[in-house]
Amino acid sequence: MELELESEGGELVVPVELLYGITEELTVTVVLPFRDPFENGRLGSVGLRAKWRFATRFSPGRADAVAAVGGITVPRSSADGPQAGPVIIAGLAAGRESRRWYYFAGVRTAIHLADEGNDPGEQLLLNVAWGVRPWLTEYLAPDLVLLVEASSRTEGRTRVNGQTVDASGGEVLSVAPAFLLSYRNVMLKGGVQIPVWEHLNDAGRSEDVRILAALELHW
Amino acid sequence: MNRTLFVLLAGFAFGVTPAAAQDAQRDSTEQVAPAAHPDIVMRVDGLACPFCAHGLERKLDALEATETVEIRLNEGLVLLYLRDEHSVSDQALTKAVTDAGFVVRAIERHPPTEGTD
Structure with missing residues (x-):
């Protein structure tokens, strides 16, 4: 189970992710995002994802894996305001984790299915991460990993009733210093995603700094 | 409310979940038993x-x-x-x-x- 805290457009979002490993290679996740949970708490867009780790290579103190990810997010218009239809997510991710170093790269696309004439632009997300475990602690000690992640998001223009909305879509490049702190089956994650370059078609819009805190419990 | 959740998160992080408590109990046994x-x-x-x-x-x-x-x-x-x-x-x-x-x-x-x- 993973519990996150995110700030999105000034609103606090707490996505609760329930992960279940059907096999050691196939994991399914249900995402239940609770928006503004401390005031007018409501459930946002519910997501269902699957991750298939189709290639692995293990060596002493090291694990390499390549995975395909796919999923669907179903918007709830009452919670999110005027919305498009479901969002299909597909992507690939590859990672290497060793005792000292951590590498990750991923590519993902989000395709919005039009609904009632509202057709948000497709998104392409790329990210790479590098991490280091400064202290090689043993199993029964707290474990810290420091990470830096660079990510880019390219978003196409929205179409409403067949008309392209010029002031929509664009590109954003962000950098996110982050950490993972775990003790046995409990992991605390934290990070700040800082936009470092943006080219948004809406001149009045600017990408926000996002703060992420997450708790993951493993049974 | 934010503080309450943070305390809850901190509590999880420091191993007060039921599973962690069991693990901790077993750890204390492990140190003398093996x-x-x-x-x-x-x-x-x-x-x-x-x-x-x-x-x-x-x-x-x-x-x-x-x-x-x-x-x-x-x-x-x-x-x-x-x-x-x-x-x-x-x-x-x-x-x-x-x-x-x-x-x-x-x-x-x-x-x-x-x-x-």
């Missing part, structure tokens, strides 16, 4: 992080013969202390490790005996 030499030493590939290794500990703990599991990440070793009059086969050990998402490179027994279930 025999001088493990009955089985496994060299396991892919052991990179403690968080991932927890699944391996749970799988091996679930074996009836297991008394104590000791994971040495920096050496890539898993030490198994068995209950008296119990044994476990190589196949069962390999399955437990594979199910946890790792790969067994070698199994060594002390004293060397053929594993049976």
Whole structure:
């Protein structure tokens, strides 16, 4: 189970992710995002994802894996305001984790299915991460990993009733210093995603700094 | 309210979940209980992080013969202390490790005996 805290457009979002490993290679996740949970708490867009780790290579103190990810997010218009239809997510991710170093790269696309004439632009997300475990602690000690992640998001223009909305879509490049702190089956994650370059078609819009805190419990 | 949740998160982080409490209780036993030499030493590939290794500990703990599991990440070793009059086969050990998402490179027994279930 993973519990996150995110700030999105000034609103606090707490996505609760329930992960279940059907096999050691196939994991399914249900995402239940609770928006503004401390005031007018409501459930946002519910997501269902699957991750298939189709290639692995293990060596002493090291694990390499390549995975395909796919999923669907179903918007709830009452919670999110005027919305498009479901969002299909597909992507690939590859990672290497060793005792000292951590590498990750991923590519993902989000395709919005039009609904009632509202057709948000497709998104392409790329990210790479590098991490280091400064202290090689043993199993029964707290474990810290420091990470830096660079990510880019390219978003196409929205179409409403067949008309392209010029002031929509664009590109954003962000950098996110982050950490993972775990003790046995409990992991605390934290990070700040800082936009470092943006080219948004809406001149009045600017990408926000996002703060992420997450708790993951493993049974 | 934010503070309440933060305290809750902090509580989880410092191991006050039921599972963590059980683990902590077992840890205190482990420090006095293990025999001088493990009955089985496994060299396991892919052991990179403690968080991932927890699944391996749970799988091996679930074996009836297991008394104590000791994971040495920096050496890539898993030490198994068995209950008296119990044994476990190589196949069962390999399955437990594979199910946890790792790969067994070698199994060594002390004293060397053929594993049976």
